[in-house]
Amino acid sequence: MNLCFDFDGPIIDVTDRYYRAYLESLKGSDTNLLPKEVFWGLKQRRVSDLEIGLLSGLTINQAKESSENRKDLSFKNEYFALDKLFDDVLKTFESLKSEGITFFIVTLRRRKQLQYAIKQFKLEKYLSSEYLFPLPDDHRVTNDIQEKYxxxxxxVNKLGLDANDTWIIGDSETDIHAGRLAKYGKIIGITRGIRSKEQLEVLQPDYLINNLSEILSLSNL
Incomplete structure (x- = not known):
């Protein structure tokens, strides 16, 4: 068995970065700022950025502009310092490494953004460059699912692995649909990322977990 992890959501807590982008996108507007917990709950329920803008008191035109701005702001380089490593990641990686389980990262982050995080959280011990699969720095995503697929x-081709013997762990519809298209053996949804448990249940992954450490029991380690 091999494991493929999405990065943001399963491994990295991005709530502060996304909330900062939300606040920045409303700067200068007469708005009713949503608390972080409310904002993140809306994101997890797939409420659109446009709707979030309207709920924040923006006009329809302001909400459209805010929504467009937030797409870029959420991936603004200086905001990546707000990201946090989930508490169970290092222990889980240690266990996987000790058992000889191959694991790797496939993400829609750009290369420099991923490299920054690997150094920021001192993950080089577990993930050398050949096990990292980000997008090129100048790439602009047009179809999340297709590009993740x-x-x-x-x-798996570069690593010489069997897709059918590889499990993917992700927090979104992109990960689940792309994993199925790529014929990965098991699809695991994790509920602490960008989608709620209820949203992920609709997608019918093989397993649904709340945190990364549950992988160890699923794989009988």
């Missing part, structure tokens, strides 16, 4: 296929 291509990355997933490319990853």
């Amino acid at each position: 291509i990355e997933l296929v490319n990853a």
